[in-house]
Amino acid sequence: MSFLGNAAIILAFLVAIYTIASALMDSRKNKYGFPTNARFGVFAVAGLVTLAVAVLLISLLTHNFSLKYVADYSSRGTPFLYLVTGLWAGNPGSLLFWGWIISLSGAVLLWRSDKNNKELMPDALSVVMFTVILFLVLLFIDSPFKGLSPVPADGIGLKPVLQNIGMVFHPPLLLAGYALFTVPFALAISALFNRKIDDVWVTTAKRWAIAAFLLLGLGNVLGMWWAYAELGWGGYWAWDPVENAGLMPWLLVTAFLHSGMMYLRRGMFKTWTFILALTAFWLTIFGAFLTRSDVKGSVHTFGQTPMTPVFIVFLAITLVGSVWLLLDRRKFIKSAIGDDSLVSGTGTFVAVSLLLAISTVFIFIGTTLPVFTNIIPAKSYFNIVNLPLFLLIIALAGVCVLVGWKVPELKQLGKKLLLPLAVGILVVIALVVGGVNRWYAVVPFFILAAVLVATFVKWSADVAARMRGKKENFAVAFGRLFMASRSRYGGYIIHIAIVVLALGIVGSSAYKTQVEKTLNVGDTITLNGYTLKYNGFDSSSAPQNDGSVWLTVVANMDITYNGKAIGSIHPSQVLGFTYSGQTITNMSLVSNKVAIRSNLARDFYVIFEDFDGTTNQGLVMVIVNPLVEWIWIGGVLLLIGGVVSFSAATRNLTTDDK
Amino acid sequence: MFKHKKFIIGGVIVVLAALVLGYVGFMGVGTYYYNVGEFIAKESTLSGKTVRVSGIVDSAVPPVKDGFTYRFTLLDINDANVKLEVVYNGPTPPDTFKVGQQAVVEGKFNPADGVFDGTGIIVKCASKQPAAK
Numbered sequence: 001m002s003f004l005g006n007a008a009i010i011l012a013f014l015v016a017i018y019t020i021a022s023a024l025m026d027s028r029k030n031k032y033g034f035p036t037n038a039r040f041g042v043f044a045v046a047g048l049v050t051l052a053v054a055v056l057l058i059s060l061l062t063h064n065f066s067l068k069y070v071a072d073y074s075s076r077g078t079p080f081l082y083l084v085t086g087l088w089a090g091n092p093g094s095l096l097f098w099g100w101i102i103s104l105s106g107a108v109l110l111w112r113s114d115k116n117n118k119e120l121m122p123d124a125l126s127v128v129m130f131t132v133i134l135f136l137v138l139l140f141i142d143s144p145f146k147g148l149s150p151v152p153a154d155g156i157g158l159k160p161v162l163q164n165i166g167m168v169f170h171p172p173l174l175l176a177g178y179a180l181f182t183v184p185f186a187l188a189i190s191a192l193f194n195r196k197i198d199d200v201w202v203t204t205a206k207r208w209a210i211a212a213f214l215l216l217g218l219g220n221v222l223g224m225w226w227a228y229a230e231l232g233w234g235g236y237w238a239w240d241p242v243e244n245a246g247l248m249p250w251l252l253v254t255a256f257l258h259s260g261m262m263y264l265r266r267g268m269f270k271t272w273t274f275i276l277a278l279t280a281f282w283l284t285i286f287g288a289f290l291t292r293s294d295v296k297g298s299v300h301t302f303g304q305t306p307m308t309p310v311f312i313v314f315l316a317i318t319l320v321g322s323v324w325l326l327l328d329r330r331k332f333i334k335s336a337i338g339d340d341s342l343v344s345g346t347g348t349f350v351a352v353s354l355l356l357a358i359s360t361v362f363i364f365i366g367t368t369l370p371v372f373t374n375i376i377p378a379k380s381y382f383n384i385v386n387l388p389l390f391l392l393i394i395a396l397a398g399v400c401v402l403v404g405w406k407v408p409e410l411k412q413l414g415k416k417l418l419l420p421l422a423v424g425i426l427v428v429i430a431l432v433v434g435g436v437n438r439w440y441a442v443v444p445f446f447i448l449a450a451v452l453v454a455t456f457v458k459w460s461a462d463v464a465a466r467m468r469g470k471k472e473n474f475a476v477a478f479g480r481l482f483m484a485s486r487s488r489y490g491g492y493i494i495h496i497a498i499v500v501l502a503l504g505i506v507g508s509s510a511y512k513t514q515v516e517k518t519l520n521v522g523d524t525i526t527l528n529g530y531t532l533k534y535n536g537f538d539s540s541s542a543p544q545n546d547g548s549v550w551l552t553v554v555a556n557m558d559i560t561y562n563g564k565a566i567g568s569i570h571p572s573q574v575l576g577f578t579y580s581g582q583t584i585t586n587m588s589l590v591s592n593k594v595a596i597r598s599n600l601a602r603d604f605y606v607i608f609e610d611f612d613g614t615t616n617q618g619l620v621m622v623i624v625n626p627l628v629e630w631i632w633i634g635g636v637l638l639l640i641g642g643v644v645s646f647s648a649a650t651r652n653l654t655t656d657d658k
Numbered sequence: 659m660f661k662h663k664k665f666i667i668g669g670v671i672v673v674l675a676a677l678v679l680g681y682v683g684f685m686g687v688g689t690y691y692y693n694v695g696e697f698i699a700k701e702s703t704l705s706g707k708t709v710r711v712s713g714i715v716d717s718a719v720p721p722v723k724d725g726f727t728y729r730f731t732l733l734d735i736n737d738a739n740v741k742l743e744v745v746y747n748g749p750t751p752p753d754t755f756k757v758g759q760q761a762v763v764e765g766k767f768n769p770a771d772g773v774f775d776g777t778g779i780i781v782k783c784a785s786k787q788p789a790a791k
Contacts (some may be wrong), residue, residue: 022737192752342664354669358676362683370691377688384683389676485778518726573750585720589753612725617724619749 005055005145012048027122046107060539068148075157092144098195099135101179120190127186160591166226177215178284183208185281214642216250219634240384245287252280267336305365320639348400398451401458424450441510493641501634507627514623569595571608689762694734746776
């Protein structure tokens, strides 16, 4: 298996080089037809990398411990689902998966879009192949097909914290999202290089960007959910380098989508659209580098690897190449100069993409600061900087739906804003009366309420206009309008999803309360109406395959809410002990299971942090997290809106895009 | 690119506002981060300040759990002879905390007993570590 996997990688590497040569040289000879040899090459590379993935997957499923990777990330006792997730559990596996999706993207691009993008194809696919080569070279350095001798009887197994349903989907979604954005980048480079600064490349790039947006968005939300439910520190976002590496490309892909719509509809801000496409891709690779090299201060890394120079070379080539192309081709980029008003659709779109870019710059500075200095920025830095930016972005989403594309009728706008603002003010009054008076909660809630109402006002106005115009009843008008303008209403659903997500984030960050206490058996903690009674713990130990002993400690607690019993909870810890004779040589935490009681208003979150075996005391952290569930609901809405938008973007454009 | 004057002015205002924002955000900067060696060299100036110190958990002296207190030794990542004794009070160290592996401890140096009082051990994202040896 080791031989087959390595052979597939090496062959894919050679074919990819050949494909670039053939695409670049032969296509010049026969005037922009995509050469047959290169066509074969693109599909062959996709096939070979697929073979490598299949080899690794089969090895995982059949417990082939002659591969070091399989022995490291699975064991005979690993459940089937987590054998599959072993594919991306480790560094080499995740790189293989990423490279695989890029190689498939190249094949799909050639298969689906060759007709409309004939002139762009050779250079675009060369860029895709070049990126595939980066990943293949990284796989040479850290191969998932490294052999292991002697072959162990059983593997080490997947870490318990990774055996969570969130971990099944979070990494592949993010990795696939990063990978898919290779295509918009490749098309942008090819369009610049060939001086084809028209609508063709953006139209194709947009579909890929929507898919990348959806995958990255879901990947990030699932990562938050996993961190919240499994990591057991009571939060879901820590502004950690790996999280930021997932967030930054998502923000810029969002910016690209908005800027790209202006490019297509109004022919404006073309250079800006190019910059966003190039930077978003660069950040996906930079994120891979950041998290896979031993960047000082990053607590999130795979450990030191010799991959650093390879990443630096690739990042330097793409950076210098992108900047050079932008500067050299600038006279070919002719943006229209509209008479658009600042408060028009155009104005809000450019503002949104600019604000997203500014937020990305700040996150980038905060993330890379520990690389160059001894300072790790406080989380408050990221929060202070991003709170106003994100609120402004969300507010603009509300203004945007109400204004005309070019020039708004200001009087009309005033009228249209009346209802959203009125509802927003009512919400503020209700909140303040109800005791919610922190400005950093009240201001966001005002904006969220107004934007939500604005979106529904616009949507129902659209439906009402159709009901009048076509004499249809509400359901028919709504359904037909929705189907006819899926790209618009998919966008609206995404906006609503972001508002709902923000509702959860604001509630849980502004009004999170927590208490940490050492409890004797029988002691209680009271917080926000909840009372927790600690009844001690049960422990049991079990020997493991590797000679260590796992001690499982399960706490027994009863909780009441406003005096009413709502049941028992059992947060737990598993500790691993290694012995040499009778002496303990190592002790470490294996897993920490939190207990969560959720409803739409709040989560009651209990961490059994530590225990004292002699006194039976427990160290317990109790957190009340308001509105957290709305974050996950927002994630589901994001999925729905993203799928609707994507379904609209993949059919023939022209219908509702122009 | 931004040939439209209104958009240029609007953009400049937004960027300036953002710069102010960034400045305000940075006022509350962050924590200083040192290797064991760097920290010991600056010990006198840093005692009493909250810092993060990174090192390898010494396998010669396995961590001891005594009630809710943990004692262990951190070795400098480059020079195993440079050591820092740590007394840590708090939740069980995260699953990434293992002898022979890198750990980042947050806390203050206590010059009275020459021991680093740890208040937190930084959680590493479990998905992103090398496989256990």
